[in-house]
Amino acid sequence: MNGSKQEGREPQITPAAGRRRIAGPARMAGILFGVATHVLFAATVYQLFYFLRDGAAPLTGLLRFSEVPPGRPVATAVDVLLTLQYAVIHSLLLYPSTRRRLGRFVKAPFYGCFFCCITCLTLLLTMAGWQAAGPVLYEFRGTAATVVSSGFLLSWAALFYSLALSGLGYQTGWTPWWAWVQGRTLPRRQFTECGAGRLFRHPIYLSFLGLIWFTTRMTLDHAVLTGVWTVYIFAGSWLKDERLAFYVGPAYREYQSRVPGYPFLLWGPLGLRSMDEPDRATAISAENHSSATPRSGNGVLRKAA
Secondary structure (H helix, E strand, O other): OOOOEOOOOOOOOOHHHHHOOOOOHHHHHHHHHHHHHHHHHHHHHHHHHHHHHOOOOOOOOOOOOOOOOOOOHHHHHHHHHHHHHHHHHHHHHHOHHHHHHHOOOOOHHHHHHHHHHHHHHHHHHHHHOOOOOOOEEEEOOHHHHHHHHHHHHHHHHHHHHHHHHHOHHHHHOHHHHHHHHHOOOOOOOOEEEOHHHHOOOOHHHHHHHHHHHOOOEEEHHHHHHHHHHHHHHHHHHHHHHHHHHHHHOHHHHHHHHHOOOOOOOOOOOOOOOOOOOOOHHHHHHHHHHHHOOOOOOOOOEEEOO
């Protein structure tokens, strides 16, 4: 899952790819794939809401795998593997070289939908295989429970607000897919400093932290999920900074020098970054620029009015 509009050098949907109407079964398959992706996205969000709200409560019904007896070490091991498979696969699919390789098989209009599908499937796998393990570590009641539950709901609102800032249609793959359906050219994305992105760089990740920390009932298995995904979120924030520096260039490093990764975090890898620090990401980006045809939107940071 990314508060500024971003990634200026992603593969562009060219006029030839955007305007060419694919007739017959291939076009119908492309349309059905996009529709199915967004049905899957809605179903995953629904399941995730209840899974996290109840302290990593296992799913019931067809998605539920057979459960290991609670409290056994193997149950905790299963939960660790489930949380890791989501984090690792999600990060690998965002890596520029992975996208470049998969681009041979997944065309640009469908990569966003493909990424969304894999993200949803790995989350559903996590929820379906989740094992209740260990005792209740703490549980809030009364006013404290109301406050924590409110924080959980506000985190969901903040998450969708942050996704909207960075382009929700790009996050789910709707925007490039819909451009393909309509046969039009999709403009290249610009990195835009706007909304909460003016205050800190990673509002999406901060919102997701709220989803896993604001729980009224913390069990051992939920603590495992919270711990692993908290590490992943901070590591992912740093990786996102490097990825955007690669795509956008020096303009993103200038943004990092003014805006911290998280509120009040002014030092360290996710704090304010000095412009004097050695920079491998933008050096590689500049190298690629010099050997490629100039493209609109590269290295440009725009501020929303």
